[in-house]
Amino acid sequence: MDEHRCGTVAMAGRPNVGKSTLLNRLLGSKIAIVTPKPQTTRDRILGVLTLVHSQILFQDAPGIHQSTKALNRRMVSAALAVLEDCDVVLMVTDARDPVKDLARDEHVLEKVRACGRPAVLAINKVDLLRKPHLLPLIDAYGKRHPFKAIVPVCALDGDGQDGLLSELNLLLPPGPALFPADELSDRPVRFLASEFIREKVMLFTRQEVPYSTAVCIDQFKEPEPPGVINIIATIHLERPSQKAIVIGKGGAMLKRIGTAAREEMEALLGRKVFLELFVRVEEGWASSEKGLNKVGY
Numbered sequence: 001m002d003e004h005r006c007g008t009v010a011m012a013g014r015p016n017v018g019k020s021t022l023l024n025r026l027l028g029s030k031i032a033i034v035t036p037k038p039q040t041t042r043d044r045i046l047g048v049l050t051l052v053h054s055q056i057l058f059q060d061a062p063g064i065h066q067s068t069k070a071l072n073r074r075m076v077s078a079a080l081a082v083l084e085d086c087d088v089v090l091m092v093t094d095a096r097d098p099v100k101d102l103a104r105d106e107h108v109l110e111k112v113r114a115c116g117r118p119a120v121l122a123i124n125k126v127d128l129l130r131k132p133h134l135l136p137l138i139d140a141y142g143k144r145h146p147f148k149a150i151v152p153v154c155a156l157d158g159d160g161q162d163g164l165l166s167e168l169n170l171l172l173p174p175g176p177a178l179f180p181a182d183e184l185s186d187r188p189v190r191f192l193a194s195e196f197i198r199e200k201v202m203l204f205t206r207q208e209v210p211y212s213t214a215v216c217i218d219q220f221k222e223p224e225p226p227g228v229i230n231i232i233a234t235i236h237l238e239r240p241s242q243k244a245i246v247i248g249k250g251g252a253m254l255k256r257i258g259t260a261a262r263e264e265m266e267a268l269l270g271r272k273v274f275l276e277l278f279v280r281v282e283e284g285w286a287s288s289e290k291g292l293n294k295v296g297y
């Protein structure tokens, strides 16, 4: 019989390469929010995948990038902490990066090398790549780092995910499962609820609004016996003009955000949800440590 294995796999890569999409695909459930905009993921989140002979604890994290803003510095340090504290690294890249531009990943590779853990590379978004470009890309990455495996994947349709899982499994240390088999994440559902709201704001608004949004859950009430879950949340923004955008004409935008977020919550919880949203201005919260604490970061 196979020995049971359990370990942490840190997801690393530049913003927007598809780390969170890949995590959701591997888990078969949406726990990490995804948008076409960079810097969607702000904090680490553990996704638990329980297989027959192993349990893989995926640490999703913000993208590794350079910035001076308080929020971004906090994000990058979360990404680096995840690397320091893992058994295996799953580095993710975008298949569309031309071979001659691989220097873009050098900053991430430096961190992967520094942490000294075995690493697997997932070349994601292969659906957008013409086949002849794939082999040179694999070859070029192989020359840059002694990856234990390089696996082309498509996080959108799951292409390549089984091969990726077997490569990761091989690198896990032996050990018993650390989470119950039905547990998907180390984050409470109220965190996931706040993230779904932030995702919809990021998807439906433009320019700086997505980066000025923080969401706090004020109330999360599960009735006994189980019925409709009541959630009250506040969307914090940095300026009054942003508050006006998020509320929209006659409250239309806020309604759209609320409906879409509620549908995600109902899908995750398998229960009806009643969601009430408030919008507040917390001047410049993303620029200072004090502001971050005020909105719950």
Ligand SMILES: Nc1nc2c(ncn2[C@@H]2O[C@H](COP(=O)(O)OP(=O)(O)O)[C@@H](O)[C@H]2O)c(=O)[nH]1
Pocket (backbone or CB within 6 Å): 013, 014, 015, 016, 017, 018, 019, 020, 021, 022, 033, 034, 035, 036, 037, 038, 039, 040, 041, 063, 124, 125, 126, 127, 128, 153, 154, 155, 156, 157
């Ligand atoms: N075409 C395509 N798009 C993808 C794939 N994986 C992710 N995306 C898109 O890439 C964008 C960024 O994804 P996200 O998971 O938030 O990236 P992250 O910042 O690395 O976590 C989103 O618009 C995703 O839908 C893929 O395999 N193929």
Ligand SMILES: [Mg+2]
Pocket (backbone or CB within 6 Å): 019, 020, 021, 032, 033, 040, 041, 061, 062, 063
């Ligand atoms: Mg992400």
